[in-house]
Amino acid sequence: MKHVAIIGTSPIMLILANHFCNKKIKVTIFDNSKKIGGAWSYYNFKNNFISTQTNVIVPDNIFEEKNIPIINKYLKKKFSVKISVNKDKFEPLGYLAKTNYEYKLNPIYKKIKNSKKINIKKKFISNIESKNDYVLINKKDKFDKIFIPTYCGIKKIKINKKVYDVSPRLIVSEHVMIIAKKIRVKYLAYSESFDKNFDRAQIKKIKNFNIFTARISKEKKGLNVLKLIKDSNLLYSKNDLVKVVKTKYKNYYRDFKQRNYLNKLAANTNIEYINTALFVESFFSINDKFSLTKQKYKD
Ligand SMILES: Cc1cc2nc3c(=O)[nH]c(=O)nc-3n(C[C@H](O)[C@H](O)[C@H](O)COP(=O)(O)OP(=O)(O)OC[C@H]3O[C@@H](n4cnc5c(N)ncnc54)[C@H](O)[C@@H]3O)c2cc1C
Structure with missing residues (x-):
């Protein structure tokens, strides 16, 4: 080769x-x-x-x-x-x-x-x-x-x-990343099922910031992220929020x-x-x- x-x-x-x-x-x-x-x-x-x-x-x-x-x-x-x-709580599937x-x-x-x-x-x-x-x-x-x-x-x-069909199935998942000064929940190495709004979640500290990343659960896809964050009671105050980024991932499953x-x-x-x-x-x-x-x- x-x-x-x-x-x-x-x-x-x-x-x-x-x-x-x-x-x-x-x-x-x-x-x-x-x-x-x-x-x-x-x-x-x-x-x-x-x-x-x-x-x-x-x-x-x-x-x-x-x-x-x-x-x-x-x-x-x-x-x-x-x-x-990583000594934080780990909850794989x-x-x-x-x-x-x-x-x-x-x-x-x-x-x-x-x-x-x-x-x-x-x-x-x-x-x-x-x-x-x-x-x-x-x-x-x-x-x-x-x-x-x-x-x-x-x-x-x-x-x-000869042509062979190997088409995948396109799945689009939605993910959220929150950077906050304070966060209400404990640090988490990984949880496959976090709550009704989020799964595949992780909460860690980077410098003075708390970082929450998770996948938006199937049932809540397309909904307003700020509303989901509020519903999950992740923050003490809206003022602690530094950044929220929502991403979509195209998986050729x-x-x-x-x-x-x-x-x-x-x-x-x-x-x-x-x-x-x-x-x-x-x-x-x-x-x-x-x-x-x-x-x-x-x-
Ligand atoms: C959201 C998500 C999170 C995951 N997290 C984990 C995890 O934490 N741990 C774990 O072990 N596994 C995880 N997985 C499983 C994961 O799919 C694999 O770990 C790995 O990333 C798969 O690699 P891949 O190259 O097959 O696909 P992908 O990671 O999806 O990468 C494919 C890449 O190829 C590009 N691409 C696709 N088709 C073409 C094309 N025809 N031409 C040019 N470019 C193309 C895409 O743009 C993409 O960048 C996760 C999967 C998903 C969807």
């Missing part, structure tokens, strides 16, 4: 881009969004990184919990990611690990953005065609290979002159059946499907494929 294309700038795809770059492979990343990070994009508040979609790196089972130190070591070594133990960490992923974004060897192009890839010796993107750009993540917007793929179909279709072609569905699982998946680290897993 001399020159590869990668779709999207979610952290797993950026880790992959960096890995290929270290192997002297030329990398071009395509992302139609001007924000880097995909579902892990962030807001820069006075040089502090706030993940507006409330992102957490958490193990989903005992195997992942035992081996998460491998990920931590890798992120520190390759990107100088700052990792600390499923598995609860004994130790949970907080990650500041901005060094990953900074490294990739500043890399002179990795090119990020703001472009939507609508068309991929696998030929014998190369892959053709949007009917004109040639690459040796393309890597596509789980939640990308590709609708059709052409392999051996694929269920397990669609992911398996994409994976099967791409097998033995120059299109490679990368499982990006959950950070920890995905990291181990790319580690198994591309040997990111030499560390042995604990059973």
Whole structure:
């Protein structure tokens, strides 16, 4: 492989881009969004990184919990990611690990953005065609290979002159970020179900400010955010409010059946499907494929 294309700038795809770059492979990343990070994009508040979609790196089972130190070591070594133990309350949907960490992923974004060897192009890839010796993107750009993540917007793929429909389901979620001088609720590492208005919530302190980030619950989508904040009784006083930012995230969702179909279709072609569905699982998946680290897993 001399020159590869990668779709999207979610952290797993950026880790992959960096890995290929270290192997002297030329990398071009395509992302139609001007924000880097995909579902892990962030807001820069006075040089502090706030993940507006409330992102957490958490193990989903005992195997992942035992081996998460491998990920931590890798992120520190390759990107100088700052990792600390998070002792605040943690309420995930499923598995609860004994130790949970907080990650500041901005060094990953900074490294990739500043890399002179990795090119990020703001472009939507609508068309991929696998030929014998190369892959053709949007009917004109040639690459040796393309890597596509789980939640990308590709609708059709052409392999051996046959067109396959791989359309995802578009889901738009709404998220809120509140910066306040004071907040009524206790610090929270993560809660999958916060209250009737918000889920996937996080409350932390950055300098003298309290930061609340959450997803607006399905039933409350489209409603006035200030009214929801009041209804959830998050603040002592409106005067404590410094900033409120509402964001919408477009997720090109694929269920397990669609992911398996994409994976099967791409097998033995120059299109490679990368499982990006959950950070920890995905990291181990790319580690198994591309040997990111030499560390042995604990059973
Ligand atoms: C709101 C939200 C929050 C999440 N939080 C977590 C979390 O905290 N922890 C966790 O483990 N998982 C989380 N997930 C799961 C998450 O989807 C994965 O962790 C990961 O971000 C998926 O990566 P992805 O590249 O498949 O998709 P995304 O993260 O959605 O990134 C896709 C990127 O590619 C771009 N793109 C898509 N299609 C094209 C195209 N055809 N051409 C060009 N560019 C394209 C998009 O603009 C986007 O930037 C979250 C998912 C969502 C939707």
